[in-house]
Amino acid sequence: MLNYYFLITNLKKIRRMGYLASISKPHFKPMWAWIATLICGISSAQAAPDEVLIPAPPSLSASSYLLVDPHSGKVIVEYQADQRLPPASLTKMMTSYLVEHELARGNLKLTDKVRISEKAWRAPGSRMFVREGTFVELNDLLKGIIIQSGNDASIAVAEHLAGSESSFADLMNQHANLLGMNDTHFVNSTGLPAENHYSSARDLSILAQHIILDYPEHYKVYSEKYFTYNDIRQANRNKLLWRDSSVDGLKTGHTEEAGFGLVASAKKGDMRLISVVMGTKSEEARAQESQKLLTYGFRYFDTRQLYQKYEVLNENRVWGGATEQVKLGLGEHLYVTIPRGQEENLSASLSISEVIKAPIQPGDELGKVIISLNDEVITEKPLIALNAVEEGGFVKKVWDNLVLFFLGIVSS
Known part of the structure; x- marks a missing residue:
């Protein structure tokens, strides 16, 4: 499922980094509007695409x-x-x-x-x-x-x-x-x-x-x-x-x-x-x-380079672990190549496993980063754990499983 928390809390960071102009200040919505948009699974700023004219590629005299x-x-x-x-x-x-x-x-x-x-x-x-x-x-x-x-x-x-x-x-x-x-x-x-x-x-x-x-x-x-x-x-x-x-x-x-x-x-x-x-x-x-x-x-x-290798993109709840958070990021730099003039129409979202349970090793794939241009997905990269999380003790695991049960979340 989509990690709405990431998208809401990282808007300011992404704007400051200057990577995704589609969520720069002129395009901000009220928080209720962002949540409504995210529930629909859309992470773009709803900006109308600019008219960008790109000619057909050259045809070469080559095999x-x-x-x-x-x-x-x-x-x-x-x-x-x-x-x-x-x-x-x-x-x-x-x-x-x-x-x-x-x-x-x-x-x-x-x-x-x-x-x-x-x-x-x-x-x-x-x-x-x-x-x-x-x-x-x-x-x-x-x-x-x-x-x-x-x-x-x-x-x-x-x-x-x-x-x-x-x-x-x-x-x-x-x-x-x-x-x-x-x-x-x-x-x-x-x-x-x-x-x-x-x-x-x-x-x-x-x-x-x-x-x-x-x-x-x-x-x-x-x-x-x-x-x-x-x-x-x-x-x-x-x-x-x-x-x-x-x-x-x-x-x-x-x-x-x-x-x-x-x-x-x-x-x-x-x-x-x-x-x-x-x-x-x-x-x-x-x-x-x-x-x-x-x-x-x-x-x-x-x-454009959007994110760096091992940059922390999110910290997610871990169930049954000795610690309760795992840092998530990419195992490689993330670049996109797009038509010039389309930077403002880029958007990013995370899709993260609904329940993340310990143990976790660095490099474990726990979701993906999705980059879209004009609401069309242009690349997806694995979202990995950046740190290890060991299993918690018996009491911790029992307690977390009870919490998951009462929240109505099915864990694997």
Whole structure:
């Protein structure tokens, strides 16, 4: 059932935080009117929606594309986003992600020396130009993968981490499964054409999100425009790094089979967007089509953080517990992406279990936070216990059960 107490007592707090303008002072009702509205299960301020004009999203000359906000998870534009396509060098995002993952676990160091095998040295296509039999610092190889799209660097890293490229591909697929990349299968670390090697725009956006959010200390490499190794200076193939100062990554890809692809990310203010474009006809086309998506997203949409992770949103009665209150909040930050100009039409409510009984452990799900825009639910997040509540003594439990009985509340 809805927790009316939360909605009534937290109006001032929400207004002060400036998150939900729909219940700002001009829209306040008398208390009796709020209670009547809440009994009907409605938590908005009944403000008439403003007329906000949003054009249709751009149509791109690409096989597949997607635009998403990684914080809210809101997909703003998509076309054939789950189609399985050859990713070409976009594959290397997973290669670099696994390096970053192992660095974070302490299994690798950027100063580690990696031996270059004959297979890595002979790698076709884009190269970092490492030499067979030499030892190259992992930091240089990581830059060679991300900035120069080096197939030789990718193979060298794969062999260093897993012993062979085929074993590394198996590791790539395990991580893809853990990340929820359901339309992806890797055969190699480079993206060179291979049977049964594919991914999708949606899956690549998921991977990009994890690269950005999981290991931010390494993300700055994706924005570097040049890298020099063996006195050979090569430029990052992501043209948007030169054209749009808000763009700070991620990766390009190209083969005859795949066409030209680009996974790009940009940040303006507190809002970040990730665009994925696959199967365009040229290097210039992938940059232009990606720019269309990013421009559309930033111009017509806005992302707001409504609540912070572990912020106390409510304190609720606990029955049969050593203490009588449990603090409720979210296990993650809560963001929403909405059309610009619609902030005043946001509203929030809590749905909480009618009877909460001890014992309770932190993280136990006890309800949900519901965010609506113009009375339409746009997101729901689990409401969890932020503290433990142990069971009370025998007398406490008997007494609370009697109280529940006389109140006519059925407990489980």
